[in-house]
Amino acid sequence: MILDIKERLGKTKYDVDKSYAHITVDESICEKCPHHFCVMACPAQCYTLQDGKLSFQYEDCVECGTCSVACDQGSVKWHFPKAGKGVIYKYG
């Protein structure tokens, strides 16, 4: 019953917009970030640290907006996905 986060995200339906990232991060800011709290806060593991460097992907984003609050360094820019794209909850 206890599932890895990737497995859990696999249960959720998306229509990923391959041509538009609705969230962008500024790597030069993330490089100097003292906490990388986004890695802990994001419920969809969109933010990970690899060899101390922040890596971001928007494809698994469930659009909760948590990272827009978690990032206090001005790196995360959050926009709504384009029409109908992104997460599509079947239960909600």
Added chain:
Amino acid sequence: MPDYDAIVVGAGNAGSAAAITMAQKGLSVLLVDRSDPPGAKNLSGGVLWGNDLARILPKWQSEAPLERFIQDKKIGFLTDKSSIIIDFKTKIFEENKVGYTVLRSKFDPWLAKKAREAGATVIPGITVESLAKKDGKIIGVEESGDIVTASVVILAEGINPRLCIEAGLRGPLQDWEVSVGVKEIIKLSPQKIEDRFNLSSSSGMASEYILGNLEELNVGAFFYTNKDSISLGIVAPMEQLRENGVTHTYDIIEQFKEHPSIAPLIDGGTVAEYGAHMIPEGGLEMVPKLYGDGYMIVGDSAGFGFSNGLVLQGMNYAFLSGILAGETAVEAKGKGDFSSDSLSMYRQKLENSYVLKDLKTFKDIRKVTNNKNMYTTYPKMLESILLEMLWERGQPKKKVRDILGSCAADLKMSKLKTATDFYYIYRRM
């Protein structure tokens, strides 16, 4: 002439309720939502208290896609090895069915359909890019270079209100204003649900817990029965997550599922969906200016919600604020005046309703929900007291007063500190 009397941005509970209210009174209404079907981005814990819905949809109980009516309400504490639960099951809930579990991906499209039936134009799959302004007034919405105008724009964007923030109608959200909610849907057969929770084919159970098993984090959890699934999840305040700094939000929910009193309840079930959503927690202090020339803000976008650690409500506040904004727009249309002055009636209506009354009554509630003792020390204290009272270990028995004293000492709490803390919580809850 504007294209519409009103444009509503967001077909959640607040937005659709506003659209229905206005359309029923003959206003021309455009309701847009960025998902298709409408509401497919929406997620909630899942208990809907529908008193206010009856004002606009008297037959909601028989028509809406509801899961189970709440007959059994539990609140309690979990520690590492124990669960201490108050189980409140009453005929009163059965005789007055107003609380139901819902799945928003079913409920929200139904509510948007009701807006369409009332005469609103409902367009799902439209992401409004910005608010159109003229001479400091909001005059409509903009998408792909096109501007659609209205006498009033009702902003029902939810808890992540990008348009409001970008237009300067409210500031960016701060840590203290939100919690992170993480939720899973666990599929379980109706038979298993009814046997396991002692329910009928239509009754349901809703539990809310304080998780006393997580050191240094004030996290609440919920567990609700649907027809053939369980909605469960955790609610973690952003402030605490940041202070803690080492816990992944997606791990906390699994810790909840693994708890010895929770795991057997979902045994044999399969995870059908995973999701997350922020929850307004800032109370009265986070409420922005709710209206201005040509606009009103409703629901989560306005910070309307209630949480005291054991009770978590938001959908009822969404319905009522949407209805009151809708009524204000109807009156404004009658006067032919959509200025800030005219729309200030919305604030007045909220002041007279439980929406702002609750936020005012519980303006200090964050001091309780931020109290670490509530989530660590007191659940443990309660556990120790119950162990002393309800367990036999061949030891001499103690009076409750002495049990309390020794538990407080074990947990490094003075009697005075405990007593003042209890009084403090009691005054604010």
